[in-house]
Amino acid sequence: SLFLLPATPRKVICLSDWKYRHAGLMALSAIGEGCHQQMEGILNEIVNFVLLFLQDPHPRVRYAACNAIGQMATDFAPGFQKKFHEKVIAALLQTMEDQGNQRVQAHAAAALINFTEDCPKSLLIPYLDNLVKHLHSTMVIKLQELIQKGTKLVLEQVVTSIASVADTAEEKFVPYYDLFMPSLKHIVENAVQKELRLLRGKTIECISLIGLAVGKEKFMQDASDVMQLLLKTQTDFSDLEDDDPQISYMISAWARMCKILGKEFQQYLPVVMGPLMKTASIKPEVALLDTQDMENMSDDDGWEFVNLGDQQSFGIKTAGLEEKATACQMLVCYAKELKEGFVEYTEQVVKLMVPLKLITSLWWWVSVGLDCFISLIMKRVRVAAAESMPLLLECARVRGPEYLTQMWHFMCDALIKAIGTEPDSDVLSEIMHSFAKCIEVMGDGCLNNEHFEELGGILKGKLEEHFKNQELRQVKRQDEDYDEQVEESLQDEDDSDVYILTKVSDILHSIFSSYKEKVLPWFERLLPLIVNLICPHRPWPDRQWGLCIFDDIVEHCSPSSFKYAEYFLRPMLQSICDNSPEVRQAAAYGVGVMAQFGGDSYRPFCTEALPLLVRVIQSPDAKTKENVNATENCISAVGKIMKFKPDCVNVEEVLPHWLSWLPLHEDKEEAVHTFNYLCDLIESNNPVVLGPNNSNLPRIFGIIADGEIHEAIKHEDPCTKRLANVVRQVQSDSFDKLQKLINFL
Incomplete structure (x- = not known):
């Protein structure tokens, strides 16, 4: 595009x-998404240039400048917001004062809205x-104009801006509620x-988003009034036309009200569920037409078509x-909240949702040829x-259990x-x-032999396809047409394949955690493929997820897991x-689960792993953003070795x-294990931890306070109560930090 050359847009736009x-x-505005990489390097110049046209004498130019800013805010988020927040917010607020032109204001x-949707809260x-000052003054003015003149365009956008902020x-x-x-x-x-x-x-959307933002305590002063307004609209729902825009806003608003009110929302379900189920049950109208009939149908009828050959088209x-x-x-939101x-509605919802996973998936083959927007909508339904x-x-x-099992049988196949x-x-990854997750809910016994047989074949196929796709991508990289664009496409394919691999790992995790060592004979069908994942020459995501699968086997299937030690122990240590x-x-x-669950056979390997863990922890970049999670797992693993395999290590030296x-x-998760072990040591008056004359207590209380400040442990976790009890048992007025912590707890 000519606009990628900084001088060219200036030349054209300044005519x-x-x-x-x-x-x-x-x-x-149109080229940002497709030319993201090329524009990013000159974005500062482009933004400064476009902002000048917000002062252009012609309203359509000002409109176009707003459009360009909004589109760039979406295409280059969140970097755009981080770099240009000061100048863009000021310019847009000033342009919203353009009382002479409604379209420019809107x-x-x-x-x-585009800018704030992807703007980090801190910015x-x-x-x-x-923002509030400008939005409120504009809303007041436009509300008066609505009453006096019937104009509503700017008010519609301002209301949505308020919701976005x-x-x-x-x-x-x-404070602005x-x-x-x-x-x-x-x-x-x-x-x-x-x-x-x-x-x-x-406006209904705006109210519900504000309620969700400020929380139940503040919103409750208006909750009753708002619910009555929504109920009145809901009562008149049958009178609304099918294309009434209020329908989708109402449906979303009810879900937000459910999140705000929690259990108190249950009383409104009898009113809400009828129209909601009716909308969710809409069966899209489809048709198979010859080309002539398809051409005779106007676009205004709301049909989209894909050609199935020279003579026929499929329409939706x-x-x-x-x-x-x-x-x-x-x-989904109601069930979750x-x-x-x-429970009164689970049966009818299950009967609606189960077919949607399968029937609409068949439409995918057609929808890929339709408008992308329709394909995305159909994907949302299946997800x-x-x-x-x-x-x-x-x-x-x-x-x-009987009712639960019946429902699961309806879903499982x-x-x-x-x-x-x-x-x-x-969609596959979500399924x-x-x-x-269903297996985790249902637990041991939820799958029969036929299920295991079919599932084993499917998972084997997914893993074999994973390896085959990797080989095909390597072949394409040797092709004479290979270039940056091809590599970008291949990387997208690889990311998609790896994500499916993570879901294979999820399924195996749920099976191992539910069935324990009983499932190992079934798993051996997959064992060679999992071993292949952790070979040294494999890409790092393969090795990561292959190790995760063996982690689950050690954690949930020990001591029987040790019979596979020859396949995974050496790669794991390396x-x-x-x-x-x-x-x-x-x-x-x-290594941590090896120490915790692995039994005596794993003792030598815990000893061998210790210096390797320490090497990672003590490396200079151990706490950088990209390394910190690995380092914390190493610290936790050292703690688990000391706690569960103390004879494998000199505890007094390492502690x-x-x-x-x-x-x-x-x-x-590892923070909980670590703090629980710390509690064990303090409760047992461990002299190494407490230090001479309890000299280590300030350090210990600092660790606990720091963990609390960073919300390392959820308040509902039993470990939080243990920490509070530990602190109270050894409290001393000489520690100001301790007193603050006690007051907080």
């Missing part, structure tokens, strides 16, 4: 005819006062005319598809259907079939993840100091070093 300036800016607000907070600011929006809520409620209550339905829908009507996808996602409170399965099982658990047939990798931090982390975790490496911040 005297406003049409050239408009066209140049619109072209600049587009400036739209660009602000937005300093601008909150100024609140969504990003979260609890920091609390009372400034906006009365006016927003007024709009919902009074904007009942047909021409205002989009404004009303956006798009009306209601997006609402269907949103409704399915909301059903309400749990047993949703929501898959995601709902384990959540619905959790909901149904309250009705007892369909899930396994979908894993074997789903062609879209994004595999869902299946793994991987502790691997160049890849992900591989180091998987190996270190494996002071281990204490100096604490606390752990990043890996929450």
Whole structure:
């Protein structure tokens, strides 16, 4: 594109005819996504240049400049926001004051939405006062214009801007809540005319997003009024036309209200569920037409077509598809938030969702030839259907094991079939993840011999396909047409394959954790392929996930796991100091579970692993962002060796070093293990840990306080209570830090 040369856009856009300036800016908006790499190096110059045109005398040029800023904010997020927040926010707010042109004002607000949606919270907070001031004053003016003149374009965008700012600011929006809520409620209550339905829908969205941002305690003062307004709209739901924009906004708003109110939302389900199920059950209208009939159907009918040959076309009507996808996602939300409170609806939702995983997956072959937007919507439906399965099982658990088992039987065959047939990798990964979570919910005995046989064949096929695809990519890299663009495509394929590999690991993890050593004979069908993953010449993601699978075998199938030691122990020990931090982390975790669960056979290997773990921990870059998780797993593994295999190590010698490496911040699971061991040592009055005359107590209390500050352990975890008790037992008024910690706990 000519616009990739800095001088060229300046030359074209600065021509005297406003049409050239408009066209140049619109072209600049269109090329960002496709020319991301080329534009990034000159983005500072481009942004400064485009901002000048927000002052252009012609409104269409100002409109185009807003469009370019908004599009770049999306295409280059979040780097765009980090680099240009000061100048862009100020320029857009100033442009929103353009009272002489509604379209420019509205587009400036739209660009602000794009900017704030992907803006890190920390960057937005300093601008909150100024943003709120401008948004509120504009809303007041435009609300008066709506009443007096009936104009609504800018108000629609401003309401969405307010919602976007609140969504990003979260609890920091609390001081501004009372400034906006009365006016927003007024709009919902009074904007009942047909021409205002989009404004009303956006305002409903805004109210629910603000409620979610500020939290239940603040929102409760208006919750009753808001619920009554929503209920009134819901009662009139049957009177709304199929394409009424309020429908999708209402469905999403109910889900947010569910998140805000929690269990209290259950009382509204009888009103909400009927229309929601109706929307989720929409069956898209399809047709097989000859070419002549297809050409006779106008675009206004909302049909999309894909050619199946010279004479025939397959068509699908798009009306209601997006609402269907949103409704399915909301059903997932209700199941997740309400749990047993949703049990009355689990059966009908399961009967809706299970077929959606399979039937719509068959449409994928057609949808790839349709408009990309339709394909994405259909993908959302299938993903929501898959995601709902384990959540619905959790909901149904309250009705007892027999009911739960019946529901699982309805799901299980369909899930396994979908894993074997789903062609879209994004949907496939969600189905595999869902299946793994379902097994965790159901536990030992949920799969019969036929299930295991079919599943084993499918997983074997996925692993063989993984290796085959890697070989094919290597062949393509030797092709004469190989270039940067081809490599980018191959890397995308590789990322997709690796993600499916992670889901194979998820399924095996759920099976090992549920069935323990009983499942090992079945697993041996896959063993050669897993061993191949951890060969030294394999890419690091293969070795990472191969080690993770053997970690699970050691953790859940010991002592029987040791019969596979010849396949994985040496690679695992060698991987502790691997160049890849992900591989180091998987190996270190494996040593930890070896010490904790592995039994006597693993003792020599724990001893051999110790100096390797220490080498990683003491390396100069051990705590850098890319290395810290691997390092913390090494620290945790040293702790587990001392706790569970103390005869493999000189505990008194290692313990002071281990204490100096604490606390752990990043890996929450390993932090719990580490703090529990620290509690063990303090409760047993370990002299090495406490030091002479308890001289180490300030250091210990500092570790505990630091872990609390960084939220290393969740408050509901029993370890938190242990830490509080430890602190109280040895409290001393001489430690100010201790007193603060006690008050906090």
